[in-house]
Amino acid sequence: MSVTLKDVAARAGVSVTTASRALAGYADVSAETRQRVAAAATEMGYRPNVTAQRLQKQRTDTLGFIMPTFGPRFSDPFFSEFIAGIGNEAAAHNYDLLVSAHAPDSEGERQAYERAARGGWVDGLIVVRTRVNDPRIQLLCRQGCPFVAFGRSVGELDYPYVDEDSLTGVGLLVQHFIDLGHRRIAFISPPTTLMFGQHRLQGYRQTMAANGLPIQPDWIVEGDLTQRGGAEKAEQLLRLDPPPTAMIVGNDLMAIGAMRSIQQHGLQIGKDIAIGGFDDIPLSAYTNPPLTTVHQPIYDIGRQVCAMLVNIINRRPLPTAHVLLTPTLIVRESSGGPVSALNEL
Amino acid sequence: MSVTLKDVAARAGVSVTTASRALAGYADVSAETRQRVAAAATEMGYRPNVTAQRLQKQRTDTLGFIMPTFGPRFSDPFFSEFIAGIGNEAAAHNYDLLVSAHAPDSEGERQAYERAARGGWVDGLIVVRTRVNDPRIQLLCRQGCPFVAFGRSVGELDYPYVDEDSLTGVGLLVQHFIDLGHRRIAFISPPTTLMFGQHRLQGYRQTMAANGLPIQPDWIVEGDLTQRGGAEKAEQLLRLDPPPTAMIVGNDLMAIGAMRSIQQHGLQIGKDIAIGGFDDIPLSAYTNPPLTTVHQPIYDIGRQVCAMLVNIINRRPLPTAHVLLTPTLIVRESSGGPVSALNEL
DNA sequence: GAAGCAATCCGAAACGTTTTGGATGTCTTC
DNA sequence: GAAGACATCCAAAACGTTTCGGATTGCTTC
Numbered sequence: 062m063s064v065t066l067k068d069v070a071a072r073a074g075v076s077v078t079t080a081s082r083a084l085a086g087y088a089d090v091s092a093e094t095r096q097r098v099a100a101a102a103t104e105m106g107y108r109p110n111v112t113a114q115r116l117q118k119q120r121t122d123t124l125g126f127i128m129p130t131f132g133p134r135f136s137d138p139f140f141s142e143f144i145a146g147i148g149n150e151a152a153a154h155n156y157d158l159l160v161s162a163h164a165p166d167s168e169g170e171r172q173a174y175e176r177a178a179r180g181g182w183v184d185g186l187i188v189v190r191t192r193v194n195d196p197r198i199q200l201l202c203r204q205g206c207p208f209v210a211f212g213r214s215v216g217e218l219d220y221p222y223v224d225e226d227s228l229t230g231v232g233l234l235v236q237h238f239i240d241l242g243h244r245r246i247a248f249i250s251p252p253t254t255l256m257f258g259q260h261r262l263q264g265y266r267q268t269m270a271a272n273g274l275p276i277q278p279d280w281i282v283e284g285d286l287t288q289r290g291g292a293e294k295a296e297q298l299l300r301l302d303p304p305p306t307a308m309i310v311g312n313d314l315m316a317i318g319a320m321r322s323i324q325q326h327g328l329q330i331g332k333d334i335a336i337g338g339f340d341d342i343p344l345s346a347y348t349n350p351p352l353t354t355v356h357q358p359i360y361d362i363g364r365q366v367c368a369m370l371v372n373i374i375n376r377r378p379l380p381t382a383h384v385l386l387t388p389t390l391i392v393r394e395s396s397g398g399p400v401s402a403l404n405e406l
Numbered sequence: 407m408s409v410t411l412k413d414v415a416a417r418a419g420v421s422v423t424t425a426s427r428a429l430a431g432y433a434d435v436s437a438e439t440r441q442r443v444a445a446a447a448t449e450m451g452y453r454p455n456v457t458a459q460r461l462q463k464q465r466t467d468t469l470g471f472i473m474p475t476f477g478p479r480f481s482d483p484f485f486s487e488f489i490a491g492i493g494n495e496a497a498a499h500n501y502d503l504l505v506s507a508h509a510p511d512s513e514g515e516r517q518a519y520e521r522a523a524r525g526g527w528v529d530g531l532i533v534v535r536t537r538v539n540d541p542r543i544q545l546l547c548r549q550g551c552p553f554v555a556f557g558r559s560v561g562e563l564d565y566p567y568v569d570e571d572s573l574t575g576v577g578l579l580v581q582h583f584i585d586l587g588h589r590r591i592a593f594i595s596p597p598t599t600l601m602f603g604q605h606r607l608q609g610y611r612q613t614m615a616a617n618g619l620p621i622q623p624d625w626i627v628e629g630d631l632t633q634r635g636g637a638e639k640a641e642q643l644l645r646l647d648p649p650p651t652a653m654i655v656g657n658d659l660m661a662i663g664a665m666r667s668i669q670q671h672g673l674q675i676g677k678d679i680a681i682g683g684f685d686d687i688p689l690s691a692y693t694n695p696p697l698t699t700v701h702q703p704i705y706d707i708g709r710q711v712c713a714m715l716v717n718i719i720n721r722r723p724l725p726t727a728h729v730l731l732t733p734t735l736i737v738r739e740s741s742g743g744p745v746s747a748l749n750e751l
Numbered sequence: 752g753a754a755g756c757a758a759t760c761c762g763a764a765a766c767g768t769t770t771t772g773g774a775t776g777t778c779t780t781c
Numbered sequence: 782g783a784a785g786a787c788a789t790c791c792a793a794a795a796c797g798t799t800t801c802g803g804a805t806t807g808c809t810t811c
Contacts, residue, residue: 077769141484148507149475152507
């Protein structure tokens, strides 16, 4: 069906070996033969069979990325941007990117990682949204499968990662609201099974404490990272008596949902209540009002994670195995202005 | 390094052939041997080498998806949902999904398709956002490479696709606004190099015409599908004198950007001006006010496209090679109420 | 007791590459 | 004119799997 190296060799009147070496640019083939082979190859439209090359080279030149997806209607701009990042960087290094989707901690996910770690399915993996006691990381470490994670983990396992210091990030947000005079600040946390959930929650707790502000237990609720989840949890917070004067939401998507709930309560964001998100997805600049948030360079993180993985696979020394990015606060109108702190508590 | 079939065979005391057949469940191996082989395999942690299997079977069991991405900060929720759809469906059929990203009509894109079409890189491709005179489709048809597209095309080429009838979809929107009494209805079009840009623009034109409403040339502007683009184009429309009383925007992302511009002009959406989008991304239910739009089941379309492709690859008869989905209008608050038609023109 | 048959196993080829380890011939060099 | 150096080529093995076409054994059957 397809034209193979043997065909090209026959056409050029040389052996398969010579044809191979001619195309690969080895020195032990004369300029004239090289040319003849090249001509034959282009004439016949020869494309090397990647599978055969991979079998021979004992490497797949492929990276794996297993998206942790929750349910069907899965529409998170994070993943589009992240995949674009790793995809472009992978292409720059002549790697392919294999993507699949599995629910976190599902049996299917376990099997997918199992399969990836052995059997030469891919040369390395990219892991995102690391979890507390992450079984994926444990498995990959145990099997010695190359990988780089976007996100730290707890425990003694040492592995390469890129992460944003979201503890500090949320701290910036909290301090920002405190400086504006807010005292009753609530927090819609990402799932605390996720490492960044832990970090962001801690950032909230620590900064409140550092300012000597007490936290009511019901100021902390946990959402599922979707708009719907954010809306529901915000609804819950708004029913408190007295309600919080500011909300910090664990990611922008939930924050957008929360804004909706606030507005449905007839409250004006930036005046009656302040709100801040996390991620700085492009949309957050276009909400009404625009959302105060913490920037996270998803595309660049994707590229960096991928570049690190390629280095590991090729056993090149890694400049740094642990990258922690400093977050920057993006203040927009959803912060509102200063409020009088006196009648706050 | 990895444990191969030869190792398993040796351990079980049989030939490679028998080991292979035992694991594959052939009938010509005794129950006892089969068991011994299976035991050896699990004990040694054997995973078949996919590359070798692929070379032998002369198929990759892999599907390809080349994302058309514009620029770096690329964050379109469409893609995460679509990839989740094809990814899950592919997994259900034991196919892998290879993803890469290239700018539309770039040299890199051309090469990627070229490579895919020959050389057994993947067994088939999924094409989205079909373009007028789409070079990708022409190439794939010419090479006889299996593919299914999300989106129709023009020309005599016949190929399998799934598409939403967005001409009708935009028609629903236009009629909806006309029924509310609007007469000066503007349209922010998707790029008309894209087929769905053409369809949506036509839907606007036809329905306006069908209602005997003239279209001012400057009511039609073309945006780039991003929020930013939508905001810019809306800005342009709002500067018209008189400005439109309703805007139909070619996709939700741009609509969200447009809403921002409208609000910055101090206008109230649903009262001073109506706006409608297209796609019904989850976010559109959470904007302020919620956005009237046309639903498009991206996840399901992804699944369906993928299922069709798998059928084609395995030469199974396709129930229907051309699927055209009927759109449904989702009316939300951004539509506003009836306006008096008299003082409109 | 030879022929036929089923059950069970295996050697070897094949998939399309790359690479190892020569083989062959030509040209210098003394 | 023999010995080494060099340029150019190639046969065969290897990568790990599947499968084709037997081979072997033991059991029926007449």
